[in-house]
Amino acid sequence: MSELLSVLQRCGIAPEEIEGGTLGVRSPIDGAELARVRETTPGEVDALIAKSKEAFQQWRLVPAPVRGELVRLWGDELRHAKRDIGWVVSIEVGKITEEGLGEAQEGVDICEFALGLSRQLHGKTIVSERPGHRIMEQYHPLGPVAVITAFNFPSAVFAWNAALALVCGDPVIFKPSEKAVLSGLATFKALERAIARFGDRAPEGLAQIVIGGASLAEKLVDSPAIPLVSATGSTRMGRIVGPKVASRFGKRILELGGNNAMVVTPAADLDMAVRAILFSAVGTAGQRCTSLRRLIVHRGVKDALLGKLLPAYASLRIGNPLTAGTLVGPLIDQRAFDALQHAIATAKEQGGKVLTGGERALEDEFPNGWYVRPAIVEMPAQTAIVREETFGPLLYVIAYDDFDEAIAIHNDVPQGLSSCIFSNDLREVEAFLSAAGSDCGMANVNIGPSGAEIGGAFGGEKETGGDRESGSDAWKQYMRRTTNTINFSKDLPLAQGITFG
Numbered sequence: 070m071s072e073l074l075s076v077l078q079r080c081g082i083a084p085e086e087i088e089g090g091t092l093g094v095r096s097p098i099d100g101a102e103l104a105r106v107r108e109t110t111p112g113e114v115d116a117l118i119a120k121s122k123e124a125f126q127q128w129r130l131v132p133a134p135v136r137g138e139l140v141r142l143w144g145d146e147l148r149h150a151k152r153d154i155g156w157v158v159s160i161e162v163g164k165i166t167e168e169g170l171g172e173a174q175e176g177v178d179i180c181e182f183a184l185g186l187s188r189q190l191h192g193k194t195i196v197s198e199r200p201g202h203r204i205m206e207q208y209h210p211l212g213p214v215a216v217i218t219a220f221n222f223p224s225a226v227f228a229w230n231a232a233l234a235l236v237c238g239d240p241v242i243f244k245p246s247e248k249a250v251l252s253g254l255a256t257f258k259a260l261e262r263a264i265a266r267f268g269d270r271a272p273e274g275l276a277q278i279v280i281g282g283a284s285l286a287e288k289l290v291d292s293p294a295i296p297l298v299s300a301t302g303s304t305r306m307g308r309i310v311g312p313k314v315a316s317r318f319g320k321r322i323l324e325l326g327g328n329n330a331m332v333v334t335p336a337a338d339l340d341m342a343v344r345a346i347l348f349s350a351v352g353t354a355g356q357r358c359t360s361l362r363r364l365i366v367h368r369g370v371k372d373a374l375l376g377k378l379l380p381a382y383a384s385l386r387i388g389n390p391l392t393a394g395t396l397v398g399p400l401i402d403q404r405a406f407d408a409l410q411h412a413i414a415t416a417k418e419q420g421g422k423v424l425t426g427g428e429r430a431l432e433d434e435f436p437n438g439w440y441v442r443p444a445i446v447e448m449p450a451q452t453a454i455v456r457e458e459t460f461g462p463l464l465y466v467i468a469y470d471d472f473d474e475a476i477a478i479h480n481d482v483p484q485g486l487s488s489c490i491f492s493n494d495l496r497e498v499e500a501f502l503s504a505a506g507s508d509c510g511m512a513n514v515n516i517g518p519s520g521a522e523i524g525g526a527f528g529g530e531k532e533t534g535g536d537r538e539s540g541s542d543a544w545k546q547y548m549r550r551t552t553n554t555i556n557f558s559k560d561l562p563l564a565q566g567i568t569f570g
């Protein structure tokens with residue numbers, strides 16, 4: 070049996086599930102077809118939404134700490150399957166081994182977070198202006214949650230959403246990217262095993278998966294039976310999903326494009342900055358929402374920084390992501406490669422100078438794999454192309470002279486996901502974090518913009534979507550809040566001192 074089949078089988082995916090279907094899954098490593106998966110039919114999606122609605126009737130009544138037990142079991146399954154899931158992520162989306170494992174670990178982490186959370190779904194108690202009255206809040210389960218994910222975090226983003234949804238009392242319907250079905254399935258099967266161990270306290274239809282393209286996602290987006298749609302992907306996708314969900318008064322969590330920057334000031338530790346730039350601009354072949362795309366560096370330290378960065382780029386090992394020592398794997402497909410070429414050509418037209426990279430790599434070894442040398446392009450200013458998100462290892466460098474100018478350049482893009490500053494000057498750091506500083510959902514100091522921990526709220530402003538998921542109080546979006554005013558007096562005073570009759 071091939072290694073793929075045996076790993077998938079250990080993940081709970083049977084050979085017949087990946088044969089004879091209409092959806093071809095390819096490995097970006099060499100372009101080879103890995104599987105042909107059966108797609109869910111539109112009729113099946115309708116049935117599965119109905120089932121989810123029914124499951125909600127039961128799941129919402131299971132006490133939250135008991136629901137927590139389910140995510141504990143899921144975390145347990147994910148921990149056991151970590152190596153296999155990491156490997157499937159690597160082979161299916163091209164992440165290097167370490168990053169595939171890191172992604173699987175995010176699933177474990179969020180399950181542990183959600184387990185603790187299951188005993189902390191607190192509302193507030195609020196003092197009343199009326200004698201003999203008390204006000205309190207309760208958080209109640211919301212209903213079925215659709216989780217639509219992108220290829221670049223095919224396991225973790227489902228786990229972030231589903232672990233919270235499940236402890237919050239919501240059934241989930243998962244629609245993984247067509248480019249990353251196996252990673253999605255492997256993560257989903259771990260949840261199914263946890264549900265089986267949890268036993269009959271879990272209603273049928275608590276977690277379901279939809280496999281296929283955008284038209285199936287659209288059915289989820291349009292269904293009034295699904296009060297929350299969590300969608301990760303491009304801003305273009307978000308522009309379609311957002312208004313559709315809003316038109317039926319549904320809630321949404323949108324995690325869309327990022328155009329994440331690093332400001333490097335004269336007070337920066339340049340060696341640390343170089344290490345952070347490498348991981349965040351080149352890691353995952355620049356295909357994280359949080360990848361570093363813009364380097365805004367003080368003119369006085371630009372040459373020194375580039376003097377360290379360029380040799381580091383030159384020594385990057387590009388290759389098969391499963392080979393030990395590789396730091397840069399392939400792009401997801403030819404379209405991604407073409408988009409990168411287009412961005413570099415446009416940048417040149419707009420006055421950019423390619424300092425390194427951009428060319429295809431390993432074409433002989435992998436004629437159907439799209440490997441690229443990570444690129445650095447110095448720009449005379451933040452031109453139109455720099456303001457667009459290009460999903461690949463392309464780093465623009467822009468020099469600044471004055472700190473306020475750096476902040477202005479930083480914020481002058483349509484996206485607002487993640488950001489960072491490298492500086493040991495307290496004034497610069499605090500200014501960057503202040504109300505007049507970075508306008509992103511995440512603003513870091515002396516670390517890169519990517520690789521966030523699950524404990525914080527993850528998400529961004531402007532065209533990134535404005536929502537948050539994962540840690541902190543992101544769970545509140547998966548619940549409905551009720552405000553309860555309780556009168557324990559024998560009178561009926563009205564608020565605002567109104568007398569009536």
Ligand code: UN1
Pocket residue numbers: 175221222226301356357358359518519520521522
């Ligand atoms: C994404 O790129 O869609 O912060 C998510 C990070 C990861 C998650 C990224 N923990 O880079």
